[in-house]
Amino acid sequence: MSNKLxxxxxxxxxxxxxxxxxxxxxxxxQAPPVTVRIETIKAHPLTLSSELSGRIAAPRIAEVxxxxxxxxxxxxxxxxxxxxxxxxxxxxxxxxxxxxxxSAEAALRKAEANAFQAKLQEQRYAQxxxxxxxxxxxxxxxxxxxxxxxxxxxxxxxxxxxxxxNLGYATVTAPISGRVGRALVTEGALVGQxxxxxxxLIQQLNPIHADLxxxxxELNELRRAFRSGQLQEVGQDQVKATLIQxxxxxxxxxxxxxxxxxxxxxxxxxxxxxxxxxxPDLDLLPGSFIRVRLEQATIANGIxxxxxxxxxxxxxxxxxxxxxxxxxxxQQPVELGAVQNNxxxxxxxxxxxxxxxVEGLQHARPGETVQIDDSPLPIAQTSGQ
Numbered sequence: 001m002s003n004k005l006x007x008x009x010x011x012x013x014x015x016x017x018x019x020x021x022x023x024x025x026x027x028x029x030q031a032p033p034v035t036v037r038i039e040t041i042k043a044h045p046l047t048l049s050s051e052l053s054g055r056i057a058a059p060r061i062a063e064v065x066x067x068x069x070x071x072x073x074x075x076x077x078x079x080x081x082x083x084x085x086x087x088x089x090x091x092x093x094x095x096x097x098x099x100x101x102x103s104a105e106a107a108l109r110k111a112e113a114n115a116f117q118a119k120l121q122e123q124r125y126a127q128x129x130x131x132x133x134x135x136x137x138x139x140x141x142x143x144x145x146x147x148x149x150x151x152x153x154x155x156x157x158x159x160x161x162x163x164x165x166n167l168g169y170a171t172v173t174a175p176i177s178g179r180v181g182r183a184l185v186t187e188g189a190l191v192g193q194x195x196x197x198x199x200x201l202i203q204q205l206n207p208i209h210a211d212l213x214x215x216x217x218e219l220n221e222l223r224r225a226f227r228s229g230q231l232q233e234v235g236q237d238q239v240k241a242t243l244i245q246x247x248x249x250x251x252x253x254x255x256x257x258x259x260x261x262x263x264x265x266x267x268x269x270x271x272x273x274x275x276x277x278x279x280p281d282l283d284l285l286p287g288s289f290i291r292v293r294l295e296q297a298t299i300a301n302g303i304x305x306x307x308x309x310x311x312x313x314x315x316x317x318x319x320x321x322x323x324x325x326x327x328x329x330x331q332q333p334v335e336l337g338a339v340q341n342n343x344x345x346x347x348x349x350x351x352x353x354x355x356x357x358v359e360g361l362q363h364a365r366p367g368e369t370v371q372i373d374d375s376p377l378p379i380a381q382t383s384g385q
Contacts, residue, residue, distance in 0.1 A: 033369045036360035038323055039306065043352045046302030047295045049340060051244070052273065054212035056288040058203035059276075062176045064089055066192035066199055067169040070096065072185055079182045083174045083202065090172040090199055092191065097167040104163040108156040115149035122146040178204040179282070203286060208279040210243060210255065210292050213270040241275040243284075244291040253278045257294060303350055304343040309358045310336065320350070321357040321364055327371065329357070329364045 070092035077089050122142045129139040174180070181201045191197035241255035255277035264271055275292055277284060284290075310318050319333045334349035350356070357364055364370055 033327075033371045034360060034363045034365075035373050036323070036357045036364050036370045037373050038355045039309070039358045041303055041305070041350050041352050041354040041356065043301040043303055046299040046304065046340075046345065048297040048299065048338060048345070049293045049295050050214065050218065051291055051293050052212040052214050053289070053291050054210055054273075056284050056286050056290060057209045057211050058178075058205060058286045059207065059209050060176050060178065060204040062174075062178070062202045063198050064172060064175065064180075064200040064202060065196040066090075066092065066172065067196060068092065068097065068166050069192035069194075070094075070170060070190070072187050072189045072191055072199075074187060075183050077180055077183075077200075079180065081180060082178070083180050084177045085174055087174045088171055089174055089180070090185075092170040092172065094167055094170040097163065097170050101160070101163040101167050104156065104160040108153070108160050111149065111152040111156040115146070115153045118142070118146040118149040172199060174202055176202055176204060178202045205282050205285075206279040207276050208284050208286070209258070210241070210275045210277060210284075210290055212273045212275060212292055212294070213265075213268070214273055215270050216264055217269075240295045241277070242293040243277055244293065246289070251277065251284075253280075255292070299345075301352075303346045303352070304340070305334070305346055305350070305356060306358050307339065307342050307344055309356050309361070310334070310344055311361065318344075321361060321366070322350075323355045323357065323370060323372070327369050329366050329368055329370055331366050332356075 072090055073093050074091040075089070076091065077083060077087065083089070122145070125134060125139045125142040128134045129136060179202065181203070183200055184198050185191055189197075191199065239257035241257055243251035243255060245251055255275045258274045258276050261272040261274075273294070275294070305320060309320050311320070312318055317333055318336050319331050321329050322332045323329060332349055332354075334344075335347045337345035337347045339345070357370075359373075360370070
């Protein structure tokens with residue numbers, strides 16, 4: 001092959017190579033921009049909620065105890081049933097107390113008879129002393145005797161009332177309305193012997209309390225935000241409470257915050273917050289572990305972003321991608337607060353009107369131009385925002 005022919009083939013190969021490179025470069029330049037979805041930042045009032053853990057507690061608990069000594073003759077309630085205040089729960093053998101009552105009544109009648117006689121004697125002596133028929137000492141003795149017998153009457157009346165009380169205590173009644181648990185004694189048991197024997201336990205279950213714990217650190221952060229004006233405090237009477245059940249579902253009836261304790265537990269550094277919930281079906285039982293969402297503060301002009309729109313760099317700094325008017329992407333560091341309904345509350349870094357990328361983050365690059373997808377979101381994604 002001649003040198004001229006080889007040179008011609010080389011020129012042809014070089015020309016084809018250059019043509020392919022030019023075609024590749026044109027394809028890269030003409031590649032369409034990445035398509036992303038955006039969300040325009042809007043400021044609106046926000047309610048800040050704290051999710052606290054705690055336990056259900058009965059508002060009123062009454063230990064039914066034997067107030068007199070005796071043998072239990074009868075249990076009149078069904079274990080685990082609802083009782084009303086004043087309902088009879090146990091009957092203790094009343095015979096000894098009936099005998100004491102009869103004895104007290106007889107002693108009172110005797111004392112009243114003595115007092116009557118002493119009073120008549122005092123009246124007769126009052127006439128005789130004026131006539132100088134008796135000495136003044138005899139009259140003074142008669143007066144003293146009348147007063148002593150009157151005191152005996154009063155003492156015996158008190159003893160009679162005590163005997164009536166003891167007889168009444170032999171019939172044990174419910175001190176409060178609520179649900180009674182199991183009986184702690186059975187018929188034939190000797191109770192109240194040198195001690196007040198517990199017989200049963202009654203608990204009020206509707207409404208019911210939820211005692212929650214909150215760290216003093218969180219409480220102090222809220223107070224500092226209130227003082228600085230970043231947050232607005234919700235009045236205690238207006239704080240809404242939502243109970244989260246053990247399966248994650250929300251309790252259907254709303255509650256309210258009753259009070260915050262003023263004493264800090266030295267072991268845990270936490271305080272107690274007590275909330276109250278209606279419990280008509282007795283679904284909430286004392287001792288159950290629960291979580292409660294309390295709305296403790298509000299932001300007049302709050303900003304939130306979807307959780308999926310937030311990325312973190314290697315240093316752990318949170319940032320989002322924003323799209324400017326020239327449709328170029330830029331990174332924007334943000335300061336994040338709490339999470340509510342799958343959205344971050346943003347405390348700094350964004351302002352109303354900013355456009356952030358919410359879908360297509362993995363393809364968008366800072367400095368590149370993008371195009372916006374305005375097609376409607378699927379129903380599932382729309383409901384999650």
